[in-house]
Amino acid sequence: MLSSLDHIPHDVLHHIALLGAPPGYALPVDLCSLLATCRAIYEGLNIHASPHLYADIFKLKYDATAACSQTDSSLASELVQRCLALRRCRHLDLSLPGLRQDLWTLLWMIVEGGSRVPLCEAPLSTFIIEVAQHYLREDVRPHGELKSLVIWLFCLGVSRDDISSQNPEVRSTLVALLRPFVSTSVPPFTSPPPPSAVAFDPLDHADEALMRYNLQISSPHLPPPASAAIILIFALKEAMVLQIPYHIPATRAIAVAQNRIGPTTEDYTAFQHAITPLFLDVRAPAARRSSATTLNSMPDPWISELLVPGHPTARVGSAHSVGSLSGVWEGSMMISSVSLRNDPETFTPSDFLCRTPMQCELSEYFCFPPCTPLTLDGHTPLGEGLIPRDLPSNFELSPETFAYERFIPKENLDRERSRPILDHVLTGHTLQEHEDAWGVGGFNFTGRVYDDGLIVLTRRPRNGASEDSEKWIFEGRLRYGRALVGTFRSSSDGLCGVHGIFSMSKRTATA
Secondary structure (H helix, E strand, O other), X not given: OHHHHHHXXXXXXXHHHHHOOOOOOOOOHHHHHHHOOOHHHHHHHOOOOOHHHHHHHHHHHOOHHHHOOOOHHHHHHHHHHHHHHHHHHHHOOOOOOOHHHHHHHHHHHHHHOOOHHHHHHOOHHHHHHHHHHHHOOOOOOOOOHHHHHHHHHHHHHOOHHHHHOOOHHHHHHHHHHHHHHHOOOOOOEEOOOOOOOOOOOOOOOOOOOOOOOOOOOOOOEEOOOHHHHHHHHXXXXXXXXXXXXXXXXXXXXXXXXXXXXXXXXXXXHHHHHOOOOOHHHHHHHHHHHOOHHHHHOOOOHHHHHHHOOOOOOOOOOOOOOOOOOOEXXXXXXXXXXXXXXXXXXXXXXXXXXXXXXXXXXXXXXXXXXXXXOOOOOOOOOOOXXXXXXXXXXXXXXXXXXXXXXXXXXXXXXXXXXXXXXXXXXXXXEOOHHHHHHHOOOOEEEEEEEOOOOOEEEEEEEOOOOOHHHHOEEEEEEEEOOOEEEEEEEOOOOOOOOOEEEEEEEEXXXXX
């Protein structure tokens, strides 16, 4: 008899309800049925009366470590919001009402790391690609914030396997949709303001309400979508397998023996493998051996801001950890037929062409107190008259000499990380193997890491006759510690000349 349920101890009912919670992203249908059995059970187990029950369900489904500092009411509210967002994924619901809230919820779940299991069960990548194909079209409103959110969710929420599984027509469509967002002039935006820390009824929620468990965070920021768009464009382009000429030598040794120049089969294979890292692929190995705490510590300040309250703004030289940029970076670059420094609304239909290999071995130089760093205004390219020296480690910029210490891997790393950094300067060059393979005369690079994380590199031919006419400027950012992406131009004013995009990743020790 139903009346006998009135006498079941509350802790027993709590245990029954907890056992009835389904795994993964499924809605707690059995729990809803239990609540509907009688008034006494509903009054004892509804989300307002027993937030601790729904908090326990949240900890079963998601990362309990990240949730340990949150209140039960916050976790209960977040559980409902995540169920709603994942239900939208399951039904591939592209309707606008509530979409902004659900996309933010999915983005937090991806960045958080502990939600990997339910996100795998939900058709997340399919949903994200469907949303991108619909809401990134020029004829679809609204513009701006929602579209930027869609691009970042696309960038962080799909793997290379997800992209490779799409047919070539879909990939081409996505590249065309992403093309206008490569502009460097799009301003950043913020999420909706957080609500008060109270539980809510699942049937009574506003479309623009921001329900999440980490209520200490205030209006997290997303950067402009340019970096995300560039990462995705390269990943979509790289999904096409290179056609290796059959008549070229297999290895460099054979080419030298035959007195032949140009790329070998070995070089083309290495180029094919020098792909743009994607967030999910970078995070996957860490997820198998570590907790969300490690995943959240990825070296990308804005990602930390999404989860860590009061994350400090990066200072000059500290936007990236010591040693994060030292090493051999390799990838590719593509030419654009129009300027990339205009408003996206003024772009004409075009594509990125001539994907060619790019390489640079970078060295880092740091200025520590009490020395005086180089002084430049804004994001002025660095490199005019700059001469790096290894012994002693300093820079000579006539008529002055500035003391900078070169970073040497595995030497005094802990000491350098603990010292305040006043400036962060880069120098680099292409390797002989790259020059032999792709017929370039070799390039030198000089650059700087700025307080907002922007990396500006100036590239010049090693034996160039006219520095001014052959100087190329590369402006990029290091995303999630692995993908160095950005734009380049062949003139310092950016008004004419060659424009394009580039993407590089650091060569691993075993490569």
